[in-house]
Structure formats: C-alpha cells, structure tokens
Amino acid sequence: MIALFLRDLKLSIRAGGGALIGVLFFMTIVAVIPFGVGPDLNLLARIGPAIVWIGALLSALLGLDRLFQAEREDGSLDLLLMHETPLVLTVAVKCLAHWVGTSLPLVIASPLLGLFMNMDETAIAAVMLTLIVGSPAITFIGAVGAAVAVVLPRGGLLVSILVLPLTVPVLIFGVSATYAAVQEPAPFMPPFLILVAITLFFAALGPAAAALALRNSAE
C-alpha cells in the first residue's frame, strides 16, 4: 500500500502533467477574475474567498479523470483488480496519493492568491484551513467519476459535468465557513464541522462506489 502510494505520488509529480499544471490552472483562473469584475480591491476582498474556492475546485477536477485512465492503458489496473488487498483500500490509497500530489499544492498556493485578492490574514488562514479539510472530499467524489470514465471512450468533460453537481455541498460549506471566520456574528464552527462531516462521509462512500464501478467495468 505504501509502495502504491509512493508510486502514484511520484507519477503525479514527475509525469509533468499533474501538480504543476493544476497550480498553474488555479492561478490562471484566479488571475482572470479581476479582469472580469474590475480591479476594485474592496469588492475583490469580499468575493475573494469564494473565488479561491471555486478556482481550487475546478483545478482539483482538472486531473481527476486521469486517476485510473493511465492504469487502464498500461494494464496495471487489471493487476490492481486481481490483487488480494480489498479494492476499496487500493482506491482510497490512490485517492490519497492523488490528493497529496495535486490538491495539496493548491492548498499551499492559496495564500499567495489570497494576497492577490486583497484578503486579510484571518480570511487567508480560513481559506487554507477549509481547503485542506474540504479538498479531500472533492478527490473522493471525483474518484467515482474517474472510475466511470475508465469505460468511456472519451471521458474527460463528461466526468466533470457528472462530478461537479455533487461537489456543490462542499463548496457551499467551505465558502460559508470562510465567511463565518471573517464576518463577526456568524459562528465559524458549525459550517466547518459540517464540512468535516462531508469529507468523512465521502471518504467512506467515494472509494466504495469507485471500486464498485471499476469492478463492473472490468468484466
């Protein structure tokens, strides 16, 4: 399992596609927003957390459809399916490796983008905290889409369309927790704890459903 984790991590970093492109895409999305809404710093500070969250969500989805595709192409997916360890566990480990490889760089890059958006320190810290808690949920939901994409002749966009509606709750509570940390009367903990609950829920559901889809597509 650790070997698989390290293998996936190395692949995602060295293959040139994953982590760096994700962060670049994230920065590009966030950098494009001020061109659209105008360089009003107050407005940017107000909508900043939401923009950083949406950017992170989209860039986390960017590499997801490749989660099982490469394994499928070189045949190692069949080896994983025949392995003695439960497939659910394998999928969960792969998700974790994918998260460390692509989503963690996004979390690390987010404070810089927060500065671009003229957000204050509390907001930046809150965005980082909610992203670090919420982004695993996106990966786990996306794993289901990626497992479905394995059988599709041309998956890509369709996976994003299928997955994006399911990630709406993550986005809602991630952003509302961030705003609650900035604006005084709203308490921070309730939306944050719900976000944690969503992540844990999908950590259980996502790998199981992805494993089911992989098994069904392999026959």
Place this chain on the structure above:
Amino acid sequence: MSENSLAITKFSDLANPTRFLTLVARLLPWMAGTTVLLFALGLYLGFAAEGDYQQGETVRIMYVHVPAAWLSMMCYTVMAASAIGTLVWRHPLADVSAKTAAPLGAGFTLIALITGSLWGKPMWGTWWVWDARLTSVFVLFLMYLGLIALNRAMDDPSKAARVSAVLILVGFVNIPIIKFSVEWWNTLHQPASVVRLDGPTIDPEFLRPLLVMAVAFTVLFFTLHLAAMRNEILRRRVSAQRRLAARMAAREA
C-alpha cells in the same frame, strides 16, 4: 417501482421481456385512460377551487408545480431502486427502467423549475433566487442531464447501465438534501405543508385538487415509464435483429 408493484407474485417471470411486453400491452390502455380521467378531474377541481385571498389566481400554479416537484424526486428514487436491481440482482429490466426514467425525471424537474419560476415572479418578485430548495432541484436537473449524457456516451447497454447505476446511487445523496433543504436552511421557499406529522397545514379547499393532481401525475409517470421501457426493449430488439441481418449478409457475400 413500476415493475415491482406489478409483479410481486412472479418477479422473476418479468425478466423475460416478452412476458413483460404482453403485460405492458394489457396494462397500458387502462393506465392511459386513468391518467386522462384523473387529469380531467384534477384540472376541473383546480379551476373550480377558489383563488387564495392573498395569492389570487396564481395559486393554481401550485396544482402543476407541486406534483411535478414530487415526481422529480420520486423518479430519482425509482431510478435508485432500479440501480440497486441492476447491481444486486442483475435484473435485465432494471437496466431498462433506470435508463428510461432519466429523461422523464428531467422532464418533470424542468416542469417544476419553470412553473416555480412563473409562480415566483408574481409572489416573490423575481424569476429565480439561489435559495436552498431551488438550487438543489437545479442540481438534480443537472444530474439527470449528466446521466442521460453518460448513457448516450457508451455503446454497450448493459455496461452503461451498471456504470450509471453506481453514479445514480451516489447521486441519491441529493434527494434527502432536497427534501429537507427547506427545513435545514430557513429560506424563501416555504416548508412542507402537506406531508407532515401533525397533519397538513394547507386548507382542504386547496388540498383536494392538489392530491388529485398528484395522483394524476404519478399515474402519468408510470404510464410514460412503462411505454418508454417497452420502446427501449423493442429498440434493443431491432438493433439486435439488424446486427444479425448484417452478419447473415456478410456470410452470404
């Protein structure tokens, strides 16, 4: 669940498409007739009922909006049940049922969204608000469309059914969110007023036509669903025959 309620005694018999087709052929005219009668009654009651003292005539939108919204959720539940049937029992009709229910569900959701929007303009002063109920129903609509697209994208129908069954089950998370969104978040959309533990809070004057319309919509859904399932089975047969014919032609040549 159409196929379950019809065949509790001999569920496994229905796996034979021919038997299912004869059953559908016998049932369909009756169901279509019931639908027409119920709609006539429901619409008559709906137009005969008095207008609300606050909402005036626009309250009649409710008789279409509320049943369509119920149906949009029930259709997804039917799809989820069929998905379980696909994954657990590999019931051949469950594939067909899940596949054909998706466009119907999308249709009912669209009706609910459009009528809700028409109702919202005079009552709330806006066509659309990003309220929890509206947003979650919109997400449901997107999920229906995504599932239709997924089914279209794959050639092999049984593989498509199994893969989309997994997604249907994952997406079922949204149904409780829709149901309870008006209670968890205090928003513009009113909370449930018909199905409650302490009895309906809605006036019987409005409740009667509403219930008739709800039954009418439900029967309409099952009629359309059965007809769509029949068409899907026939379509698969035609394509199988075509493939066979092509093979024969190739052999002769």
